[in-house]
Amino acid sequence: MPALSPLRFSTRDLPPEEQFAAWQAHVAPLVDIKLPDGIDQAAGFPADHTAWNLEGVLIVQQYTPAHRYARTVEKLRSTSIDHWYVVVPRSGRSWTEVNGRVAEGGPGKAELRTLADPFSGRTTDSESSIIYLPRDLFGRSQALMDSSNTGVLPGNFASVLVDYINSVEMKLSALTVEDLPLVVNTTRDIILTCLSQTLDRGGANERHVDVALIERARQYIQRNLHSPGLAPDALARELGISRTRLYQLFELSTAEQNQATGRRKSRPLGAASGERREGVARPEFPACSVSDF
Template identity: 30%
Template structure:
């Protein structure tokens, strides 16, 4: 008998709507998933499967409308983070990814970085997603462009979309012997879509001298403790047009997002320092946050844990390879029924 790919499945008809929803939440602990106001959980319905195509995890299914907020899942935007390519075959998803608004659906594809926050409301949807460890693309795409919240509409993305729909059809019967070839094809198409995105970004940014961004970055670092540090303040003090300022930081999610990122990175460094015993409130104040609650919420959204937990454990890392992610789902869904 031919070995099939490892898989898991959540299906409402195998249990109850409430139990299916709770399992969905349990297998995605770095998401906050909730129903829209006025929706009764007793009406919830889903049928979703996931296959391990090492090192990728491919997910496909249908779910009712829901808020899906992504919480950060690792300590940095480096090798340990995962990228997600989400195709909505039917339905729409509207929200924002670190200040970058998105609104897409009906055959469109979005990219997300699991180390960064996003929030969005999806309608009743049929979707396909590929979870890709960043390191799996290292040889194909040495410099991965900022895809977080980017809706792909290029020709290369069209080929990837067709491939993802083909994966949904064929993965239930794909043998492990064939898996390596399909994985290579998937990574090649993902790399092509990213290459086209990188080329377009380079063209768009050619009119912004690197010296401008370097100058702004130094100014931001020197004024992190100022609650008044805003794009308006930077534009005025450095005599840089707002349009030029925004264009210089577009690839990083915007000026405000960059300021927030630098403040949170500085906070993490303080929390990890063995001889720095300032309180959480003191750290929030010295880095320009309005109050401790605002700081703690922002820190949790960025790193996936509270400042107190980060200080106590000395880490915010939650690395998940494709295998680790899939094994976790298997443990949570041990009684889930396989696809028919």
């Protein structure tokens, strides 16, 4: 039996003069939006939003007319939402500024941003797919994600991710409950792989690949913790690496944990307040809409 039933929201059934206010309210937990200069609300704002909850990843298919958007510092203070999200534009153009850097989005591209940082931008009339992912899904690979904030994946890597998302979207209505963990984990792994390959080559890039492999190993062990078949050989085959390489990864992971523990113990008690949010339970995805985060 199919597991997913999408939630649909549209302003098209409302009077034109009420459409923009309705969309503002719908996206208010995430961003503040404004109409372009010279455009009146009475002209209408026909927007569509379809959300699919994959129990760990939320896929949103969306159409909006041109508008400006901003996730302000005030907005960050008023909500605990800190998910990552990938934008795959189907039509239109967008320009998003984060920390003084502007990323241009459009068809054939894939953008990565976080709701944990402020940003602002504008978009033309556009259709897009947006994939929301909780930070905890990436475990120790969050550092890799942080280093790629506001990034637009180049050429071949964007194509790999876009093709995968296209294939998932085609099957959304047919996915079963048993399919969902595999789709969620595969989505995470493809994003991490694409990001690790777009960063600087050499030692830094190898380090990011190590981080991605360690996270995949951790997730595999969690899924198979009570399986009699869980063994180094099986894990190495799952990751596509040798046993020697596997042992090197675990030595690296253990060394990093020891270093992190030492740093935490050496810090003054007051310095820990900045880390408090890492101990807070992450918000779960809603059963329906992004606006219910």
